[in-house]
Amino acid sequence: MAAEPARDRLIESNPFVDVATHLFLEDIADKQGASGLNNYLMSLATNLAKSMPEEEYDTWDEFLEALKSGNSILTTFEEVFMPTKNCVVTRRSPFERGWQEYVKRVGSFSRIHEEVAEYYNSAVKPTAINSLHIIHQTFRAAASDRITVGGKRVKYAQVATVWTDGEKKIVPDEWLPVLLQKAGISRTELNMLLRNNADVWLLYTE
Amino acid sequence: MLDVALVSLIQDMSEKAGVDGTIQYWQRVGENLARRIGKEAYMGWPSFNVALREGRTGFSIEGDVTPLTDLAITDVDGDVVGYIYALKQCVFVPTILRVRYSVGELPRADRAVAEEYNNSVHDIAVCNFCVIHEKFREEVAKNITIAGQHLESLLLATRGFTGETKISERNLKKLGINPEHVRSLLRNYECVYAIMMKGAKLKGA
Numbered sequence: 542m543a544a545e546p547a548r549d550r551l552i553e554s555n556p557f558v559d560v561a562t563h564l565f566l567e568d569i570a571d572k573q574g575a576s577g578l579n580n581y582l583m584s585l586a587t588n589l590a591k592s593m594p595e596e597e598y599d600t601w602d603e604f605l606e607a608l609k610s611g612n613s614i615l616t617t618f619e620e621v622f623m624p625t626k627n628c629v630v631t632r633r634s635p636f637e638r639g640w641q642e643y644v645k646r647v648g649s650f651s652r653i654h655e656e657v658a659e660y661y662n663s664a665v666k667p668t669a670i671n672s673l674h675i676i677h678q679t680f681r682a683a684a685s686d687r688i689t690v691g692g693k694r695v696k697y698a699q700v701a702t703v704w705t706d707g708e709k710k711i712v713p714d715e716w717l718p719v720l721l722q723k724a725g726i727s728r729t730e731l732n733m734l735l736r737n738n739a740d741v742w743l744l745y746t747e
Numbered sequence: 748m749l750d751v752a753l754v755s756l757i758q759d760m761s762e763k764a765g766v767d768g769t770i771q772y773w774q775r776v777g778e779n780l781a782r783r784i785g786k787e788a789y790m791g792w793p794s795f796n797v798a799l800r801e802g803r804t805g806f807s808i809e810g811d812v813t814p815l816t817d818l819a820i821t822d823v824d825g826d827v828v829g830y831i832y833a834l835k836q837c838v839f840v841p842t843i844l845r846v847r848y849s850v851g852e853l854p855r856a857d858r859a860v861a862e863e864y865n866n867s868v869h870d871i872a873v874c875n876f877c878v879i880h881e882k883f884r885e886e887v888a889k890n891i892t893i894a895g896q897h898l899e900s901l902l903l904a905t906r907g908f909t910g911e912t913k914i915s916e917r918n919l920k921k922l923g924i925n926p927e928h929v930r931s932l933l934r935n936y937e938c939v940y941a942i943m944m945k946g947a948k949l950k951g952a
Binding site: 555556557558559560561562564565568586587588589592593594614617618619636637639642646647673676677680 | 749750775838843849
């Protein structure tokens with residue numbers, strides 16, 4: 542498919558809905574606990590990805606172009622740059638504005654958002670800092686599954702996450718060498734990227 | 748992203764819990780948000796209107812609200828007991844655009860939820876999000892006092908993304924306002940509502 546021009550980005554969130562949703566999620570956690578909330582968040586994100594159209598690209602370069610310009614479903618909600626052909630870096634979390642609005646209008650972010658991430662880290666994979674990362678990372682995994690490049694399905698792996706307050710979560714040490722090799726960056730380069738970006742992730746085909 | 752995810756859920760939710768289930772879900776979302784924002788108190792209408800303009804009230808989470816201070820609501824004694832307020836742009840329009848350009852189209856349930864709400868609750872919804880708005884404002888108003896008196900919010904008119912308009916005969920009748928007056932406001936605003944003292948005895952109502 543010929544490259545499409547980039548359109549105005551859809552990154553800005555809706556603070557009204559974001560704050561309302563955070564509070565609603567807290568309500569779900571009160572009733573169903575961290576595991577119930579985790580299931581809800583994962584199905585929310587999977588549902589979103591499934592509602593978006595599938596994609597196919599002939600070459601990796603064509604796919605990269607779509608990623609960078611925001612024309613791929615994977616980067617509809619985030620602005621990314623790619624230091625290598627497989628490493629993707631998100632500059633700013635798409636949830637940042639909603640979180641800022643929450644702390645401004647409601648107060649400190651409820652502890653349940655971290656507790657559900659702890660549950661996700663132990664039950665699914667250890668890459669989330671709060672509930673929003675569960676949505677984001679599940680969405681990326683489900684969206685990647687809807688994309689093929691040269692007939693092969695795209696795979697996604699999270700390498701590291703940084704939240705707006707600076708807290709970092711990097712995959713366990715035993716996973717890191719393999720992921721960094723696939724991403725084509727060194728540990729030092731990863732740390733450099735984590736200084737002023739929100740996420741470092743990986744896309745590849747097998 | 749969260750807003751688009753929630754919109755995607757509407758279709759699924761409406762198929763499983765029915766459109767009335769979705770209405771209840773949105774009402775709980777609006778109610779919950781209002782409750783958690785907390786209580787506010789103002790000395791009088793001028794300080795409330797300034798707070799609203801400066802984005803300091805619970806209502807301000809919806810974006811830039813314009814207090815139409817030339818449209819005061821008065822009671823039987825001629826005292827000002829409220830004003831008309833309006834949003835130039837509904838806070839959900841950017842979400843609708845985001846859904847349009849990320850998923851492709853709004854789910855069919857959007858229309859179905861709005862129609863069910865119009866039939867069973869209040870004939871004012873131009874899209875499913877109006878359900879959250881109305882409930883949210885009603886609940887926020889309960890948490891605010893002006894000169895010690897509690898407030899109530901009445902949704903008066905809405906204009907949707909496609910130009911469809913709805914005017915609440917029920918609420919306009921309460922206030923004694925001519926529908927044509929509100930219709931002209933919809934040329935410049937997408938959502939018009941009243942905030943007034945709860946239980947005020949209105950002139951001409």
